[in-house]
Amino acid sequence: MASQYRKIVVKIGSNVLTQKDGLPDLARIQNITAQIAQLRSNGIEVILVSSGAVASGRSIITVPDKTDTIAARQLLAAVGQVKLLHTYYTMFAEHGVVCAQVLVTKEDFRDRKHYLNMKNCFTALLQNKVVPIVNENDVVSVTELMFTDNDELAGLVAAMLNADALIILSNVDGVFNGDPKQAGATVIKEIHAKETNFASFIAPGKSQFGRGGMVTKSAMAQKVARLGIPVHVANGTKDDILLGLLSNDVEHTKFVPGKTASGTKKWLATTAEATGIVQVNEGAKTALTSGKAISLLPVGIVAIKADFSKGDIIKVVDEAGVLIGFGIAQYGADKARERIGERNQKALVHYDYFYPSI
Numbered sequence: 418m419a420s421q422y423r424k425i426v427v428k429i430g431s432n433v434l435t436q437k438d439g440l441p442d443l444a445r446i447q448n449i450t451a452q453i454a455q456l457r458s459n460g461i462e463v464i465l466v467s468s469g470a471v472a473s474g475r476s477i478i479t480v481p482d483k484t485d486t487i488a489a490r491q492l493l494a495a496v497g498q499v500k501l502l503h504t505y506y507t508m509f510a511e512h513g514v515v516c517a518q519v520l521v522t523k524e525d526f527r528d529r530k531h532y533l534n535m536k537n538c539f540t541a542l543l544q545n546k547v548v549p550i551v552n553e554n555d556v557v558s559v560t561e562l563m564f565t566d567n568d569e570l571a572g573l574v575a576a577m578l579n580a581d582a583l584i585i586l587s588n589v590d591g592v593f594n595g596d597p598k599q600a601g602a603t604v605i606k607e608i609h610a611k612e613t614n615f616a617s618f619i620a621p622g623k624s625q626f627g628r629g630g631m632v633t634k635s636a637m638a639q640k641v642a643r644l645g646i647p648v649h650v651a652n653g654t655k656d657d658i659l660l661g662l663l664s665n666d667v668e669h670t671k672f673v674p675g676k677t678a679s680g681t682k683k684w685l686a687t688t689a690e691a692t693g694i695v696q697v698n699e700g701a702k703t704a705l706t707s708g709k710a711i712s713l714l715p716v717g718i719v720a721i722k723a724d725f726s727k728g729d730i731i732k733v734v735d736e737a738g739v740l741i742g743f744g745i746a747q748y749g750a751d752k753a754r755e756r757i758g759e760r761n762q763k764a765l766v767h768y769d770y771f772y773p774s775i
């Protein structure tokens with residue numbers, strides 16, 4: 418197997434790990450761990466983002482009907498995560514591979530310190546040849562604190578670790594040009610950075626145990642590819658899919674990467690939280706989204722919608738309030754307010770610290 422990738426993030430959906438009856442698919446997990454062990458012996462670093470805690474919990478306990486939905490999910494995930502990791506631990510051990518559990522929340526990506534602590538931990542694990550197995554900390558991630566799904570989490574991890582590729586394993590062969598269950602639908606081989614209208618060809622439904630569905634999966638994959646990281650969506654229920662994919666001989670969908678973004682830009686792209694909000698005019702919007710190295714100057718600002726301090730992440734929005742991107746402020750809201758519309762002033766956001774979201 419000759420692959421140009423040296424560090425990959427592999428995301429496995431609940432459906433890949435679960436049989437139709439809801440019980441964990443041990444043969445599947447065995448095949449996946451064997452593949453990862455082989456990739457590792459070929460010098461490829463692998464970070465696994467694995468769903469399946471809730472599904473695994475269902476195989477251990479029955480939640481009483483009257484339990485509220487949040488408590489039920491917490492209960493199933495807390496119980497199931499232990500079993501899931503025990504299964505991985507045992508199966509990786511057969512290949513002499515050590516694995517580790519990393520549970521994260523959305524908050525960990527919003528706070529620079531948490532972010533760096535997390536990143537340092539991954540670095541230490543990889544340097545020590547340990548396979549990190551990442552999942553959302555479902556016990557504390559409740560409703561608005563939750564990731565959209567583990568695809569979003571995998572995208573954030575891939576950007577944070579500057580991975581060479583993100584591989585998303587689902588229960589379909591890739592992104593189809595229509596409902597995969599309908600005759601005539603075929604797998605789209607490549608999706609380019611400009612494609613955004615996924616809802617026009619992707620059915621809104623999701624698989625039996627999945628959370629996000631293919632529309633959110635594709636939107637996330639697109640976002641990661643725009644940072645310069647190729648994203649592959651393939652069928653994890655097929656034996657040896659990772660090995661086949663990395664040898665370029667299985668049908669799947671590739672989200673073709675754009676220009677590689679800097680570490681700071683990757684961080685900006687992975688953080689959803691911004692303190693301030695700055696509104697800009699049409700000219701500034703066009704310039705900032707042109708793909709050129711253009712900074713946000715006060716002359717293009719029309720209003721400061723929410724306060725911020727120097728060094729904070731700010732949201733840049735257009736006159737209709739639509740998000741254009743995220744940036745790091747070079748000075749605080751008070752100074753920015755004084756300079757609104759003025760020429761020849763220092764940029765509020767330098768282009769190295771701006772990440773467009775459109």
Ligand SMILES: Nc1ncnc2c1ncn2[C@@H]1O[C@H](COP(=O)(O)OP(=O)(O)O)[C@@H](O)[C@H]1O
Pocket residue numbers: 429430431432433568586587588589591592593594595596597618619620621622623624625626627628629630631634
């Ligand atoms: N155009 C499409 N191409 C591929 N899958 C689609 C499409 N439209 C809808 N889907 C559905 O999306 C599901 C995968 O998304 P999801 O349920 O989130 O899976 P996972 O648990 O792997 O994250 C597939 O099982 C499929 O039924």
Ligand SMILES: N[C@@H](CCC(=O)OP(=O)(O)O)C(=O)O
Pocket residue numbers: 429430431432467468469470471472494552553555565566567568626627628629630
């Ligand atoms: N953290 C949850 C997974 C949630 C999730 O996003 O699942 P999926 O859509 O199958 O990737 C669990 O382990 O059950």
